[in-house]
Every structure is written in structure tokens, then in C-alpha cells.
Amino acid sequence: MPALLRTASELSAMMRKAPFTLKKGEPPLLVGFVRTPFTAAQKRALLALQTPTDEFKIVGREFWWRSQVRQSENKLNNASLEKACGFASTIRNVNTVRTMAERWGA
Numbered sequence: 001m002p003a004l005l006r007t008a009s010e011l012s013a014m015m016r017k018a019p020f021t022l023k024k025g026e027p028p029l030l031v032g033f034v035r036t037p038f039t040a041a042q043k044r045a046l047l048a049l050q051t052p053t054d055e056f057k058i059v060g061r062e063f064w065w066r067s068q069v070r071q072s073e074n075k076l077n078n079a080s081l082e083k084a085c086g087f088a089s090t091i092r093n094v095n096t097v098r099t100m101a102e103r104w105g106a
Helices: 008-016 040-048 078-085 094-104
Strands: 030-034 054-059 062-067 089-093
Touching: 008 094, 030 094, 040 054, 040 078, 078 089, 089 094
Parallel strands: none
Antiparallel strands: 030 062, 030 089, 054 062
């Protein structure tokens, strides 16, 4: 599995453009990093995986995943997303990304 990195300034800019806000009591909000911008086919494939409990937003080279269920209880996971959409990704909890952006961001 590749490790897909962003610079500190990219993380800060990404957090400013976050399409979701984490509400208290909700399962963690996740951010997926991909190497290159999404193709039209990859966008369609990812958005087709949305369910009443899983919502995706694509912003640049990241996708944001808001789920109403915990990852341990979810039928979707990083491997199933990669297989269905044809991309490699690294997924992190938004709190981790926010902390890195605040600590090292521009």
C-alpha cells in the first residue's frame, strides 16, 4: 500500500476547503489521499458507492468520507474503494490531518 503524502501548506489548504464538519458523537470523518486528480470515471465510481450511511465528496486529490457507522462496522473499506474505483489511496482520520496541518501548516 503506498504512502501518499502532502506538504504542510497543502494540508492547511486542504483543511480550509473541507466539505464536511465533524459533529460531536458522530463516527470519525475520514480523508483519503490519492496520487493524481480523479478521472471522471473514478469520480463516478466513488460517488456510486454512496449509501444512506456513507457520503463522499471529492476535492482535488482528496476524498472526504462521512459515515454514520464506525469503520469496524462498515462494509466499505479502503481496499474495496481502491478496487471499485481503480486508484491507490491512503486514508486518515480528519483529526490526525487537522493536527498535522495546525502543527506544521503554513
